[in-house]
Amino acid sequence: MNAKVRRPVAYVMKRYPRLTETFILNEIRAMERLGAKINIFSLLPPEPPPHHPMVAQVQAPIHSPVATGFGKWTCLARAHGHMLASSPLRYAGAVSRAIVWSALSPTPLSVWKQFGRGAYIASTCRRSGILHIHAHFANAPAASARFANLMSGIPYSFTTHAKDLYLTPPHVIRKRARAATFVATCTDYNARYLRDLLGDDADKVHLVYHGIDLSQFSPRAEQSACTSTPPKLVLSVGRLVEKKGHDDLIAACAMLLRKGLDFRCMIVGEGPLRSALAAQIDELGLIGVVTLEGAMTHAELVALYRHADVFALAPRITDDGDRDGIPNVIAEAMATGVPVVSTDVSGIPELVVHEQTGLLAQPSNPVSFANALERLLVDPKQAVSLAQAARHRLEQDFDLWTTTRRLHALIDDCHACGDVHANGADVVNGKASPVEAGS
Numbered sequence: 001m002n003a004k005v006r007r008p009v010a011y012v013m014k015r016y017p018r019l020t021e022t023f024i025l026n027e028i029r030a031m032e033r034l035g036a037k038i039n040i041f042s043l044l045p046p047e048p049p050p051h052h053p054m055v056a057q058v059q060a061p062i063h064s065p066v067a068t069g070f071g072k073w074t075c076l077a078r079a080h081g082h083m084l085a086s087s088p089l090r091y092a093g094a095v096s097r098a099i100v101w102s103a104l105s106p107t108p109l110s111v112w113k114q115f116g117r118g119a120y121i122a123s124t125c126r127r128s129g130i131l132h133i134h135a136h137f138a139n140a141p142a143a144s145a146r147f148a149n150l151m152s153g154i155p156y157s158f159t160t161h162a163k164d165l166y167l168t169p170p171h172v173i174r175k176r177a178r179a180a181t182f183v184a185t186c187t188d189y190n191a192r193y194l195r196d197l198l199g200d201d202a203d204k205v206h207l208v209y210h211g212i213d214l215s216q217f218s219p220r221a222e223q224s225a226c227t228s229t230p231p232k233l234v235l236s237v238g239r240l241v242e243k244k245g246h247d248d249l250i251a252a253c254a255m256l257l258r259k260g261l262d263f264r265c266m267i268v269g270e271g272p273l274r275s276a277l278a279a280q281i282d283e284l285g286l287i288g289v290v291t292l293e294g295a296m297t298h299a300e301l302v303a304l305y306r307h308a309d310v311f312a313l314a315p316r317i318t319d320d321g322d323r324d325g326i327p328n329v330i331a332e333a334m335a336t337g338v339p340v341v342s343t344d345v346s347g348i349p350e351l352v353v354h355e356q357t358g359l360l361a362q363p364s365n366p367v368s369f370a371n372a373l374e375r376l377l378v379d380p381k382q383a384v385s386l387a388q389a390a391r392h393r394l395e396q397d398f399d400l401w402t403t404t405r406r407l408h409a410l411i412d413d414c415h416a417c418g419d420v421h422a423n424g425a426d427v428v429n430g431k432a433s434p435v436e437a438g439s
Helices: 022-033 054-058 069-084 086-105 108-128 140-151 170-178 190-202 246-258 274-285 298-306 328-335 366-378 380-397 399-418
Strands: 009-015 038-044 132-136 156-160 183-185 206-209 231-235 263-268 289-292 310-312 341-344 359-361
Touching: 009 022, 009 140, 022 038, 022 054, 022 108, 022 132, 022 289, 022 399, 038 108, 038 140, 054 231, 054 298, 069 108, 086 108, 086 140, 086 359, 086 380, 140 156, 140 170, 156 399, 170 190, 183 190, 206 399, 231 246, 231 298, 231 328, 231 366, 246 263, 246 274, 246 366, 263 298, 274 289, 298 328, 310 328, 310 366, 328 341, 328 359, 328 380, 359 366, 366 380
Parallel strands: 009 038, 009 132, 132 156, 156 183, 183 206, 231 263, 231 310, 263 289, 310 341, 341 359
Antiparallel strands: none
């Protein structure tokens, strides 16, 4: 695999590693195998174990400010001192931006928090010879990366996913995107929204699907979906939050049970709605039929896919606008040969094409969802046909190496467009770079 990225790249995330962000972990692993030199910046301390075993395969150093206390403030003070001394004009410009943005923000303390983190990123990048900053998520990580960009002149970009895109005010997304060298996003649904938002800068938006390492998900050889001995297994995976629609899945299961279908449903994941969902299961008489399994490592989940007869996830758009993009677990189930039932929300129809690679129900409609589930539970032939077509769809557009090469090329183009002198001078393409007037 030929590498083109010539200098280290900073990957900025809110927290790394994180059990629910396998798609970023996969991307980092693939970028390294393509020859990129990654430096990971975790704005918060890592999640406590369990961690995915794949974390051990990542070679990138992890940079994170000291979590609390005197050490944290000393660490940040040194970073700010370094940036003030090395780039006083840029640092002054970043301070002025922070003052204006905090005055206009409903959460001014958050602006100053990202300003503080931005200096840490900028200082570490300068010392490490990093010439591009890429943030995952358009909210706090992109805000910190933007401040690092203002202080250092190092170009930045970001990938936006779902919640971070639709719960961040449009004018904020617009400012951050226009200052970035490019914006990647994981669904065409998101890309259309961003292009409408950016107008003349729409060409900065690039579709980069979350890739799947298909070598980890070989289809079940000589094993047809929905032919196992009853009860059939319906598997769902996702955080126990409103947008995942687990309550609709549970309601649909109650309808199927009343029809006499012999099945069980396992819901994998943790979250704030656990107690409410457990109460719903009890109220509908589904104890022993629907179970809440808690969080699992990726290795445990991959093994579980192979026992499922149907994969079911019922996402919806919440009242505040939160929604999924294309949940990674849908692609993982498809890669294992499990037929999928989901809803026609956001980017999901880009992967789950109704009647071709899966079945789609209406969101927030348990009857519609129950009908789709029933079709796959009672019709093994259709289930197998959909599962085979789904695997082919993944191989076409969702292969990890194909998608990561797209991002790799975008970052490499940024290196070709500009440079920052290793001594920290504010120079781009050989010319002095003034502090920008707009954000």
